[in-house]
Amino acid sequence: MRFLSGLFLAATAMAFSATSHAQVIITQYYEGGGTNKWIELTNLGTSAVNTASPQLRLGLWAVAGSAGTINITGAPSQQMDLNFIIPAKGSVLIGTPANGTEVPYLTSASAAQTSSAVMNFNGNDGVALMDGSNNIIDAFGTGINAVDRSYYRNLSVTGASAGFTISEWTMATLAVVQGAAMGNPARLNYHLDNTCVAPAAAPASAVYYSITANSIGGAFSSVTADEYLVLLSTSATLSALPQNGVVYNNGNVIGNATVINRSANNIFYASGLQPSTPYYFFIFALNSNCMAGPVYLTSQLLTTTNVTAATPQPGTALTYFGNLHSHSSYSDGNMDDPTKTPADDYAFAKESMCMDFLGISEHNHTGAGMSLSRWQPGLAQAAAASSASFLAMYGMEFGVISEGGHSIIYGMDSLMGWEPNQYQRFVERGNYGGAGGVFETINQHGNNAFVYLAHPESDDYNNLFSNAYSAAADDAIVGTALESGPANSTSIGYNNPGSSMAFLNYYKILLSKGYHVGPAIDHDNHNMTFGRTARTRLAIISAQLTEAAILQSMRQMRFYATQDCNAKISYTINGQQMGSVMLGTGTPVLNIGWETSSPVSSIRVMAGTPGSGNLPVQIANLSGNNLSYTDATLANFSERYYYLEITEDDGSIIVTAPIWYTRVDGTVASGGFTAFTAMNQPTSVLLKWSTIDEDNNAVFNIERSTDGGRTFAIIGSLAGKGSAAVTNNYSFTDNHPFADQAYYRIRLTDADGSVQLSLQRMINRSGIEKTAFNIYPNPVEAIANIHVYSRAGGIALITIYDMAGKQLLRKNMPVSSGQQVLALPMLSLTSGSYIATININGTQVTRTFYKK
Structure with missing residues (x-):
């Protein structure tokens, strides 16, 4: 029978003490004939000691000959770093490589460590145990001559002494030591009874x-x-x-x-x-x-x-647990073993409890160890580590703490940054809300790219928490971390969480200003601890464990923060799940279900008015199983958001994403709009909208303004579905978008000629590249499929460089206006990372890729 197991202690089974100095002492000195020299160290403590961490040393103060007394002053003449484990209450020996059988129960192999230099002492040479800075911890011999004899420490001694005290020691002849039985403290390699x-x-x-x-x-x-x-x-x-x-x-x-x-x-x-x-x-x-x-x-x-649970049915929305904030050796992570790579980190996380996904979010600048040359290999290793049961993702942590704060970004195919030759998309350091900043770049990219806020502070993100609401920021940000770290934890016992809900108030501030965000929990791993510092998790509700599905769920705010990594929460209002922005008739009915490791002791229903500036407050405290709660206080034509703070009997806390509910009772015009969004795509703009209670809708006209919203022109039409009492969803793609700032709206015309207009949505494409291209698949094998969009026909000059900038391949290929796929053979390239540039009509774009 064979089981695959998540290993919690792969290298060693002992728990080492970090305060080893006080519990290790010298307990025996043996100066025998010829090269027969032994020093015995004993661990008086109740936990094992690793003498290499923190570093312990053995020093020798040697003088010529063997006459005179020992004098331990000044620097040692020889020293050695110790590197072995001393069990609790146990003893170990240090010897010379040439130790013979003068002591019949020992051989040279009995030594935990040997040294020809330090252990080459005579009776007038002093020996001391030191720390890593050469401070003496425990010393033997000052003022005596110990030639051809042994001294062992009295059992009454309970601690080290930097100054030698003869009354703590008993002298024994070599013959006594050689014949000492187990249980006799004169016996080498035995001091305390630790059976x-x-x-x-x-x-x-x-x-x-x-x-x-x-x-x-x-x-x-x-x-x-x-x-x-x-x-x-x-x-x-x-x-x-x-x-x-x-x-x-x-x-x-x-x-x-x-x-x-x-x-x-x-x-x-x-x-x-x-x-x-x-x-x-x-x-x-x-x-x-x-x-x-x-x-x-x-x-x-x-x-x-x-x-074990049953195999889930395909298409069923499941809850997946993991962490999107961590670091590998490609930036400033893997501090405990810099030889590890993202591939090693994903393999470790895959065998951790409650870890369906791990996102490695490298710092985006060289000050934290990251470089452009590592971006593509990181993406490739994430793709290789993903499977049907585990998702590996690779993103970035943008910014520096002292200049605007840190944010976690996923869904971008290019590294964002500000250092010359170290980015693919330029974003100035500290620029979040300004032109060309993080939020604008995310919105222009589209394709479910998102940003969430890591360990926020009050003046971060260009004063996001104190400034007025920003629609651009709201479109880009999906959430904020409620809890983070400890970043430098080395614990793998699931027992070292960050400060509980330390950033919860920032979540409340964003909601009060009108932002549509959900709550996250971060680990911010910088050591090989992925998934094992604590049971805290980011939980994402998704129909599939794929990157596309997880990105989409994050964009839809189908996620919650949980200190219980097995907490599965079902939360809906009138059938719409967490993260929804909705209109509804009548009062909102909250339905709550859960499956948790510990019984639920309370459910606090938190509510607030978007954009009011007032923090959310508790409107109910529920208990019981599979609860339903109705907010009868919400007036008609009023909007309120609702989220849950759930507490388990063991103290674990779960915070959900909100649901935003606008009450409209019987006065919504036929086909009333419930949602309308506009999103930049690389070569187009995607519009999506929903209606409720359609009855006699005739047509939706899609209108666009390129003069700041003063005048609008029809760019397309869609027929209404005309279904009553249900929500209908529509989408339209503007394949020829305006190159700068544009406004979109939907004009709904009923069969009786009545008209209703949607809200307006602004899109800015001033930073969108005139030429766009991506390489697929990535990593590349024999052929690279280069997906190209060009606003005009011409000749595409494609150049391939290695990461040192050496040109390896150069090819001209004709392109037409619009989208196309160019096939470029890659057989001449060896495995590794490369840079590709494409130049069409003077516009050049750069991408990195990995060749298998």
Whole structure:
């Protein structure tokens, strides 16, 4: 039987102390014949110590010959960095590579570390334990001569001493040390009685945080133990138990069960499971930071079981959990191991609990380590890491904190920036709301590109929170983070969340000003912790786990922030789900359902008036199951937004995106507009609108103004659907858009000749390129399909460069006005990143791509 498992402690099973200096001391000095030299170090603490982090050193103060007494002053004559683990209450030896068998129970291999230089001491040479700055922590020998003898530390000593005190030590002859039995403190490699015993109790209970068709994850109550061993089986009973003294690793088989976790973390997670199948988890407590370990408590164990979910039906809207704010070594991430790449980070996240997607949002400037040459490889690695069950995305974190703040951007095919030769789309540093700024660039790009605000501050984004409402900002921004980090956390135990809802008030401010935004939670990972610092997640409701579907759901604000990574929230008003902007007859009826890890203790219904400047307030506090709530106070022709703040019994908080509801009772003209949007596409403008209660609609005329909205001309028409009492959706593409600022509106004419006009929508295409092209597929294999749009016919000069700027290929190809696809062979290029430029009629555009 074989299970794929999410590993929580891949490299080591010990929890290392960050305060190791105080608990490590020198406990024995042995100056034998010839090269037989030993130093014993003992860890007095209750947690293991990694002597390399923080760094510990051993120093030697050597003098000529062997006469005279030891004097430890000034700098050491020799020193060595230590690099080994000392178990709790355990001892280790440092020796010379040439140590023989003078001590019959030791060989040179008994040493945890050796040195010919530092361990080359005589009886008048001092030895000291030092920190990484060469400060003495513990010293041996000042004022004595220890030639041909051994000294061991008295058991009454409980801490280090930078000054040598002879009364703390007992002198022993070499013969006594050589014959010392186990239990005698004169014996080398033994100081404290640290024989392993089994823990006194086993974990008592478990809770499940994540159950999907292919995975189960959760946590269990902790006990006094060094570690836990978690076994997984499809059988309700075990055919074999773990054996004392045997170290088991993830994937090992014990009878009819498989090891899925051995660590100090009280978390378990298994993936690669079968849908609709019961699985059993067997959890043992063990002690390992001791001699003759590990020792398992097998007389008591926790057995818990659950069933994987059924395979979801195609097209069903599901809730996907993940994080869109993280960093790899391509900018300033992977600080714990800079050799890792985005591909490694996605692989790690894929095996984390409650992680359906990971977005790596690299800083967009070289000051944080990013460069244009890394953009395309990052996109390629994201595409390669994505599968039916996991989505890898690659975006950017724009800006610097000191000049406008940070924002998270996805859906852009080009790196935005301001540094020469390090961007594909120029956006000035700190420019969010101005001409050519972040918001305008996102809106011009279209194609579901979006920005959301990361760890916001009051004066960020060109004073967005204090300035008047901006339609351009509203079109670009989909949300703001309510919680973030800790950015530099190294925890992988799901137990180190950021400050709870620290940025919630900024969400409320944006809603009060009239912005249409949803709430996010960020991890801002800078180490290999993706998905494992905490159970907090961004939850996105989508019919598919694809980049296009997730981008669309974010644009539609079908998402919420949750501190419970298994919280599935259903929230609608009159049948429309969270994120909707709607008109309706009668009072709004809120329907709420949920599936959470811990019982829900309260649901606060928050409401406010868009654009009023007044923060949302609580209008109800609900409890119970699958609730319905009606706001009878909303007057006719009034608008209000509603969102939920849900609290679970364990304190976890969930905040949903709002629903914006305008009440219109029986007075909407036939075919009343419920929504109208205009969005820039690379070569066109896409218009979308919805109507309610159509009855006798005849025609929709699409009108455009190029003189600031003073006069309008018809650019197209659509017939009405004429269906009563339902919402109808329409779209129209302006394939010949105006090159600058234009206004759009829809004129609805009924069969009886009555007319109704929509609101106006402004589009600015002054920054849209006259020539546009994209390379597909990307990464490229044998042939690159170059999708080109040109406003006029002519000759396209296509040039390919390597990332150092060396020209590799140059080709002229005829193009006509409009869109077309040019096929360019790529067989001569080796695997790697390249830059492509296309020049048509003097207009040049640049793209990067990756060749497989």
